[in-house]
Amino acid sequence: MKKIKTAIIGAAGYTGGELLRLLVHHPYCDLVYVHSNSQKGKKVIDVHPDLIGDTDLIFTDNVDTEGIDAVFLGLPHGETKGFLEKHHFSTDTVIIDLSTDFRDESNGFVYGLPEVNKPKIKTAKKIANPGCFATGIQLALAPAIAKGWVKDTVQISGITGSTGAGKKLAETSHFSYRTGNMSVYKLFTHQHLKEIKQTFGQLNPEFNQELLFVPYRGNFSRGIWITAYFSFDGELEEAKKVYKDFYHDAPFMHVSDLDIDMKQAVNTNKCILHIQKENGQLVIYSAIDNLLKGASGQAVQNLNLAFGLEETTGLNLKSIAF
Incomplete structure (x- = not known):
């Protein structure tokens, strides 16, 4: 097929850098230009030095x-x-926005959570990419919300x-603050709760339960770990089957029968779930990479869907385990 002429606006940050790393190797993308007001005139490899040998692009402030x-x-x-x-x-241009501006699906934007809105x-021509915490939480709870299992407050960390x-x-992102610290x-007020509640309301119009979310800053560079639980009268095996059936056509979703850890998901576009039942509570663990499935990887996944490509194109990533 003809190459997709692609541009990145705001390519100097972490998510912009991840988009560059994905798109310079995407078999169907021709990355025409990368925009940055702060880095204009600089070579991309001067800002993202790990891309040496991968691109000769120069940042521009022209759009x-x-x-x-x-x-x-x-x-x-x-x-x-x-x-x-x-x-x-x-x-005809497909616009994929990674900010919060259109996640309420205003101005013709579609909320870009592929496992729910494929x-x-x-x-779609306008896609609002979900937030990182929002992605991990929604994927942890979407099957349960859709089944109407959640009757009371959901506890989430x-x-x-x-x-x-x-x-x-910022002060809380400095190495000396972050390392050895939490x-x-x-x-209970995180901005991603708004888009989470929007999706849950679409999955189940009767859903109006509280989501009590405690977000933590971790002392590591990338990854998100979610723990969510609620009262559940059913059987664990029933819950596992419902989750696996819900995600049966979602190539990046994996419901593991074994205990999981966050590093399984880091450097991939996967969301890995594990479900337990203890003391009458259904407990779901969810692990993603905040920069990939939580941002740039999911954005490329949305690009693939919008252009009729195989959903996993350019996203079969995993180079390290430790």
Whole structure:
């Protein structure tokens, strides 16, 4: 097939860098240009030195909307709306936004969680990529929500690596703060709860239970671990079957009968789940890579769906275990 002429707007950060690493090797993408106001004129390899030998691209602050088949927007939250008001892409251009701006499915955007919205994503021209915590939590609970099992408050805890805070320095992302340390932030008020509740309401219009989410900053660079649990009267084997059936056509979803750990998912586009039942509670563990399945990998997965490609194209990743 003809190569997909692709651009990245905001390619200097962690998610932009991950998009570059994926797209320079994507067999059906022609990465035309990479945009960055802060790094304009610099070689990509000067900012992302691990890409030496992979690309000769130079960052530009020019936005060329002509002839672009797909554009990824890696701008800071709150800036995408203004950017799209200023720069008008063709109605045939697939726009994939990685910010929070359109996750409410406003302005014609489709929420890009493939395991729930695959049919809509396949015909979409505007896709709002989910948040990282939101992805791990939704994939942990979606089958249970859809079955109507959740009758009471859901308890959720999640820990994320330091790359989840972005590349811009802040006190809580400094090595001296993060290493050997843990802390809670945005207790019960995390911004991803809004999009999570939106999806759960679509899966089950009667769902209105509380989601009590405790987010933790972890002392590692990448990965997300979610633990979610709720009261459950059914049998464990029933729950496992429901989960495996729900995700039967989701190539990156894996429901493991064995205990799991976060490193199984790091450096992959997988979400790996494990289910237990203890003391009348159904407990779901969910592991993803925050920069891949939680951001750039999922964005490329959405690109593949929107262009009719095999969902896993360019995403069969795993180079290290330790």
